[in-house]
Amino acid sequence: MEGWTVTVDRRITKKEKPNTEQLEFGRIFTDHMFIMDYMEPLGWHDARIVPYQQLTIDPSAMTFHYGQSVFEGMKAYHTDEGEIQLFRPEKNLERLNHSNDRLCIPQIDEEFVLNAIKQLVYLDKDWIPKADGTSLYIRPFIISTEPFIGVAPSHQYKLIVILSPVGSYYKEGINPxxxxxxxxxxxxxxxxxxxxxxxxxxxxxxxxxxxxxxxxxxxxxxxxxxxxxxxxxxxxxxxxxxxxxxxxxxxxxxxxxxxxxxxxxxxxxxxxxxxxxxxxxxxxxxxxxxxxxxxxxxxxxxxxxxxxxxxxxxxxxxxxxxxxxxxGEVSKALYDTLTGIQYGRKTDPFNWVEKVKEVSAIKN
The missing domain is CATH 3.20.10.10 (D-amino Acid Aminotransferase, subunit A, domain 2)
Structure with missing residues (x-):
């Protein structure tokens, strides 16, 4: 995929952003999403960012019948200094390819997809909440889309990435x-x-x-x-x-x-x-x-x-x-340190954090 770019179709009328204090997990989604298709013999192609929208998929698409699908979950964080950063995103995409292998789904170019995710996050950066404990959840997933009712690996797939501003996953928060x-x-x-x-x-x-x-x-x-x-x-x-x-x-x-x-x-x-x-x-x-x-x-x-x-x-x-x-003492120290690194409030001795900045690899 060397030399590829991501085309962008920007939403004209933006959605209304939610009240940060009332955020639930995984209920609200941002203005845009990323899509890339796979078809033999082309391989992965047509990488694009488009307005968040419903999908049109054939009822016989294999994902509905045989469950050939994988997904990942990561987050983007807004620091006190106004920067946007991801936490070990390369490990998520490495694991996505591991899941792909187990489900007989074609491997993705991890570096290219990470770059596309950064472009998507930057485009929708105004959706990243700034309140303590909040973040922008990133959900990449791949589904098999070949219209065929038969137990075999699909020959067609979609890789999609959607974004969701979120609060705490458990209402108990850090409490046991x-x-x-x-x-x-x-x-x-x-x-x-x-x-x-x-x-x-x-x-x-x-x-x-x-x-x-x-x-x-x-x-x-x-x-x-x-x-x-x-x-x-x-x-x-x-x-x-x-x-x-x-x-x-x-x-x-x-x-x-x-x-x-x-x-x-x-x-x-x-x-x-x-x-x-x-x-x-x-x-x-x-x-x-x-x-x-x-x-x-x-x-x-x-x-x-x-x-x-x-x-x-x-x-x-x-x-x-x-x-x-x-x-417990260890639990609290781990939580404080991990979230401190994720939000840029603590030193990152492991180089886990990746900054998200405006990139030039977008074809409008």
Whole structure:
């Protein structure tokens, strides 16, 4: 795609921007979106930014019938100095290609797509909210569009990027949440699509989420799909536990999504010389640590919420109240540091931040 440009069709009548104080997550979308098509033998082509609009897709498009789709989630932040920055966006596009490979979707040019995303974000920069805890959520996704009812990889695709100004993902914010351990339903199994970011994984989680919400919990803690013994994820986030001074997180095993925030947490803990280990963690081990007074903190990590402390785990007839239902010291330090780097308020020793500036690679 060397030498390619992104054509732009600017919206004439701009949408009304929302009240920052009333922002929900993922309900409102900006003026423009990015689209690029794939068709054999052309490959990826026709990269363009257009007004946000509905799609016209054939009812027999394969994405509707066989679920061949992937997506990513990242954010743009407005700093106190008026700059716009992204947090490790290259890792999101690297993971998108990993998901593409698992779903038999053609690879994208990561550098080109990142440049296109920056152009889109800059064009809609006035949509980036400035209130504390708010950001512009960026959702790239790919769907199979070939009109064919047959179980096979599609020969046609659309890559689309949409933007949404957002507030906090959980209404609890950084305050600890109540989590139910799921013993019946499973999210994914090794050899399946758990390590890819595809819609089917999330559809499979809805029934358990519905049940736990009805019972007053924020999310479910997922166990492995074979023995239903080992901890994997919490809701749509990776999960960490501080046990007797050591932070432990489930090792990547083929069914756990490799989170960018997860990786960032591990790097920060190593930077602070706090022991951190990736390994199998069973609910039995966790409960024993709780009984022995060694379970000190628990939290989930992910792009949407950044970090969400866990104050209570409900496992069958057992309730684990962690750190007296308060946010732990390590959890708070991680949240403050990650968000501080994302908003440009703290030093970035890892070069995680990428600035978004006006670019010349736009063909009007």
């Amino acid at each position: 949440v109540k989590i139910a351990v799921e013993n019946h339903y499973v999210r994914a199994v090794k050899g399946g699509t758990g390590e890819a970011k595809t819609g089917g994984n999330y559809a499979a989680s809805l029934k358990a989420q519905e049940k736990c919400t009805q019972n007053g919990f924020s999310q479910v803690l997922w166990l492995d799909g074979v023995e239903k013994k080992y901890i994997e994820e919490v809701g749509s986030m990776n999960v960490f536990f501080k046990i007797n001074g050591e932070v432990v997180t489930p090792a990547l095993n083929g069914s756990i999504l490799e989170g960018i925030t997860r990786n960032s947490v591990i790097q920060l803990l190593n930077h602070w010389n706090i022991p951190v280990t990736e390994r199998k963690v069973s609910m039995e081990e966790l409960y024993e640590a709780y009984v022995d007074g060694k379970l000190e903190e628990a939290f989930g990590s992910g792009t949407a919420a950044v970090l969400s402390p866990i104050g209570q785990l409900s496992w069958g007839d057992k309730d684990l109240f962690i750190n007296n239902g308060k946010t």
